[in-house]
Amino acid sequence: MSQGSSMERLLLLVEDDEAFARVLKRSFERRDYKVLHASSQEEMQAVLLKQTPTHAVVDLKLSGNSSGLNCVQALHAHNPAMLIVVLTGFASINTAVEAIKxxxxxxxxxxxxxxxxxxxxGHVAGSEPVELTNRTTSIKNLEWERIHEVLVETDFNISETARRLGMHRRTLARKLEKRRVK
Structure with a gap:
């Protein structure tokens, strides 16, 4: 994407928190990035039909129980050279490893x-350990990690995830709603 002597930095921000997205957008624009915003995986796919971003910032938990991991996978398939950073309010080893994979x-x-x-x-995957968090792991965090792990395995199919975890679908939906990250 060379244009003249400078390299255009086109950043796609996949974030459903509109206020946070506006702040990040303005901040990156001050650093000479051209910034596009999508608040869902569907909006992201529409952007990818017209643009090929060089950078992306993806929120792990999007509204509607969508996962940013699906977005990461689609972005990487669209442009394997794209630099993608995943943001989350709930850091876990499993989701960090999955995001890098x-x-x-x-x-x-x-x-x-x-x-x-x-x-x-600027980090290349695998060159440095991923900084997660210094919080101790609680039973609730372990449960959430396991739920998310099975969600990834089932390609985010709520019914199949509930079946594999041995819980009612509505119980799983309530747990996912409680963990909504904003």
Missing amino acids: LGACQYLAKPSNTDDIEAAF
Whole structure:
């Protein structure tokens, strides 16, 4: 994507929190990125029909129980050279490993600022350990990690995930609603 002597940096921000997205967009624009915003996987797919971003920042938990991991996979398939950073309010080893496997270059726990994200773009997957969190793991966190692991295995099929976990579909839906990250 060379244009003249400078390399255009086109960043796609996949974030459903509109206020946070506006702040990040303005901050990256001040750093000479052209920024596109999508608040869902569907909007992201529409952007990819017209654009090929060089960078992406993806929220792990999008509204409607969607996962940013699906977005990471689609972005990486669209442009394997794209630098993708995943943001989440709930950092876990399983989701960090999964994000890296799917093509993210780094995984950051919220709150992360533009400096953190831009530094993460410079990291090559596997070159440094992924910083997660210093919180101890609770039973609830382990349960959430297991739920998310099975969600990934089932390609985010709620009914199949509930069946594999041995719980009622509505119980799983309630748990997912409670864990909604904003």
